[in-house]
Amino acid sequence: MPTPGLSTTALAAPVMARPLVHVEHVMGTVISFDVRFVQESDRTSMGAAIADAVTWLHRVDDVFSTYRPQSQVSRLGRGELRLADCDGDVAEVLELCAQVGRESEGYFSSTYGGRLDPTGLVKGWAVQRASELLSAAGSAHHLVNGGGDIQAVGGSAPGVPWQVGIAHPLRRNAFASVVQVTDGAVATSGTAERGAHVLDPFTGQPAVALASVTVVGRDLMRSDAYATAAIAMGDRALGWLRGCAGYEAFAVTADGLGWCTTGYPR
Amino acid sequence: MRRFVAVFVATVAGLVVLLSFKTTQAKAPRPAALSSAIPGDSAAPVGSSAAVSSPAAGTAASSAPDTSAPASSAAPSSVVAPSGVTPSSAAATTSTKPPSAKASPTPTKSAKPTPKPTAKPTPKPSSTTKTVTGSAITVGEGRRVFGVVQVRLTLTNGKITAATAVQFPENESRSAEISQFSIPTLSQEVLSAQSASIDAVSGATYTSNAYAQSVQAALDAAKA
Numbered sequence: 381m382p383t384p385g386l387s388t389t390a391l392a393a394p395v396m397a398r399p400l401v402h403v404e405h406v407m408g409t410v411i412s413f414d415v416r417f418v419q420e421s422d423r424t425s426m427g428a429a430i431a432d433a434v435t436w437l438h439r440v441d442d443v444f445s446t447y448r449p450q451s452q453v454s455r456l457g458r459g460e461l462r463l464a465d466c467d468g469d470v471a472e473v474l475e476l477c478a479q480v481g482r483e484s485e486g487y488f489s490s491t492y493g494g495r496l497d498p499t500g501l502v503k504g505w506a507v508q509r510a511s512e513l514l515s516a517a518g519s520a521h522h523l524v525n526g527g528g529d530i531q532a533v534g535g536s537a538p539g540v541p542w543q544v545g546i547a548h549p550l551r552r553n554a555f556a557s558v559v560q561v562t563d564g565a566v567a568t569s570g571t572a573e574r575g576a577h578v579l580d581p582f583t584g585q586p587a588v589a590l591a592s593v594t595v596v597g598r599d600l601m602r603s604d605a606y607a608t609a610a611i612a613m614g615d616r617a618l619g620w621l622r623g624c625a626g627y628e629a630f631a632v633t634a635d636g637l638g639w640c641t642t643g644y645p646r
Numbered sequence: 647m648r649r650f651v652a653v654f655v656a657t658v659a660g661l662v663v664l665l666s667f668k669t670t671q672a673k674a675p676r677p678a679a680l681s682s683a684i685p686g687d688s689a690a691p692v693g694s695s696a697a698v699s700s701p702a703a704g705t706a707a708s709s710a711p712d713t714s715a716p717a718s719s720a721a722p723s724s725v726v727a728p729s730g731v732t733p734s735s736a737a738a739t740t741s742t743k744p745p746s747a748k749a750s751p752t753p754t755k756s757a758k759p760t761p762k763p764t765a766k767p768t769p770k771p772s773s774t775t776k777t778v779t780g781s782a783i784t785v786g787e788g789r790r791v792f793g794v795v796q797v798r799l800t801l802t803n804g805k806i807t808a809a810t811a812v813q814f815p816e817n818e819s820r821s822a823e824i825s826q827f828s829i830p831t832l833s834q835e836v837l838s839a840q841s842a843s844i845d846a847v848s849g850a851t852y853t854s855n856a857y858a859q860s861v862q863a864a865l866d867a868a869k870a
Contacts, residue, residue: 401870403863410857412866414845503851525862527851536845545861547849553861558844570850592850 394418396537402430407441407503409527415514416521416536429517433510433524440506443467446497457496473498473505480602484609485620489581500578504529504567504604511600529567531600547572549591549632556638557594557630559645565600569593569607570632578611589614591634596644597627775802 400415400423413433415426443466445451452470455461463471477490477498490498507526511533514522521534523542532542541560548554549572559566569578570592578587593610595603606627610617621629622641630640777800800807847862857863 399869401866403866405854405857408853409851410854410862412846412862414866414869523846525846525848527857528847528849528862529851530846530848532846542846543844545844545847547847547861549850555844555847566848568848568850573850573852573856594848 394538397423400426400430402427402434404434404437406434406437407445407506407527408447409503411437411507411510411527412525413510413514414523414525414536415519416534417519418538422518425517426514426519429514429519432517433513436513437506437510440469440502440509443470444473444498444502444506446495446499453496453498473502476505476601476605477501480605480609483602483624484606484613486581487612487620488605488609492579492581500569500608501601501605503527504565505601507531508565508600526600528573529565529600529604530561531565532561533563535562546594546630547592550636556592556632557640559594559596559630561596563598565595565597565603567595567600567603567607569604569611571611578608580612580614587612587614588634590617591632591636593617593621593629593631595621595627595629597624603627774804775800775807777801 395418397417397420400413400417402413404411404413411434413430415430417423417426442448443452446454446457448454452461452466456463456466456470463474474490477488480488480501481490488500490496490501503526507524507529508531510526511522511524511531514524515533519533521536521538523530523532523536528547530544532544535541536543541562544559544561544566545555546557546559546566546568548556549570570590571577571588572592576586576588579585580587590611593607595607595610597603597606606621606624606629610621610629610631613620617631618629618639618641621627628641628644630638630644632638844861844865846865847860849860852860852862
């Protein structure tokens with residue numbers, strides 16, 4: 381029997397401070413931060429953590445952007461710079477590209493038409509690192525959405541998973557799926573926003589069989605790269621994704637049908 | 647795989663037929679070889695083009711529907727029937743029997759309307775739900791194996807209220823075709839409700855310009 385005068389709901393979950401939200405235009409897209417905490421006094425330190433993460437994301441943009449002719453990656457691609465002279469992160473990213481390339485049977489590639497372009501991996505890697513910066517600063521509940529690729533920690537409140545809507549690639553302002561995430565990543569690759577920009581690296585043709593692929597897993601870097609590889613694979617993607625331990629996937633075909641791996645939290 | 651789907655639908659149809667005879671009192675005794683807990687006709691129809699390697703007569707199990715069943719249905723826990731055929735109407739077209747069944751079923755026998763029950767009426771129990779899981783059937787044709795299918799039915803008061811496929815073929819090259827489902831069209835009300843509970847949107851990368859029109863932008867503005 382509830383104690384008179386004491387509401388049972390007051391015992392259920394702490395009252396949270398207002399969410400700390402920050403939106404940053406960087407890397408050609410928009411990165412949204414959503415940080416949750418109980419004590420209002422945490423707002424200042426969390427704000428500082430976000431600012432550090434934002435500074436780092438701009439650094440990543442300067443080093444890796446293939447849209448900036450003078451970025452390290454652009455100059456490296458033209459042979460004007462040696463890898464040893466680049467930021468240490470460049471070598472790390474290229475090594476990750478090689479690993480994911482092997483894991484995806486070559487469908488993920490950091491070279492397109494002979495041009496060096498690790499873009500398919502950099503964004504997820506960068507957003508994941510930004511999330512780690514927030515955790516290191518003491519955040520227990522946050523979600524970083526880098527243009528549609530998400531790394532989430534904790535929940536929107538203690539014990540309440542983050543609710544992530546998967547944008548329907550063929551219907552405006554509609555969701556094709558909704559997933560709940562606690563300590564995980566959600567990455568979606570597809571043709572909805574920028575058209576058929578993912579090429580089959582073996583044929584050189586745009587990959588059009590799948591309108592979108594969403595990968596849910598522990599870390600965003602691989603989720604993002606796997607989603608991109610899956611688009612390139614087209615109809616072969618489900619078979620490959622089923623073998624990716626620790627990652628679940630959902631896809632919408634160009635015809636508007638869906639499929640998903642067995643463990644996808646649908 | 648059309649064949650696979652046909653087998654699946656036919657299996658469920660057969661189980662529906664079985665269960666529709668559940669309440670009859672008078673029936674011919676069935677051979678003991680078929681150890682089914684479901685009285686009545688034991689016909690286990692299969693698609694005419696597939697060979698079944700084990701009888702599909704259901705054996706009773708009692709577990710709750712598996713909510714994490716592979717998502718190959720148009721709606722959760724519904725039968726995959728891409729042609730729109732429901733189990734009850736598919737039953738009418740079933741005509742083949744598994745080669746290994748020992749019964750000589752005569753469906754019409756049990757379908758005769760029973761006379762007024764002579765037993766004194768017993769108070770109807772409160773809603774009973776039970777789950778029946780069929781044997782796992784290996785579906786194939788000749789030497790080709792398409793996969794394994796197993797159907798789990800939920801019965802409420804003797805009527806099928808849910809049908810779930812427990813296993814699906816693992817033939818990778820065709821798996822996309824088998825597992826596809828229709829994404830439900832969400833009404834505006836549902837979209838609004840979902841938007842109300844969604845914290846973030848994952849989609850193909852939006853440019854800075856496209857962000858302004860995005861649902862994510864609306865969420866970011868609303869939360870701040």
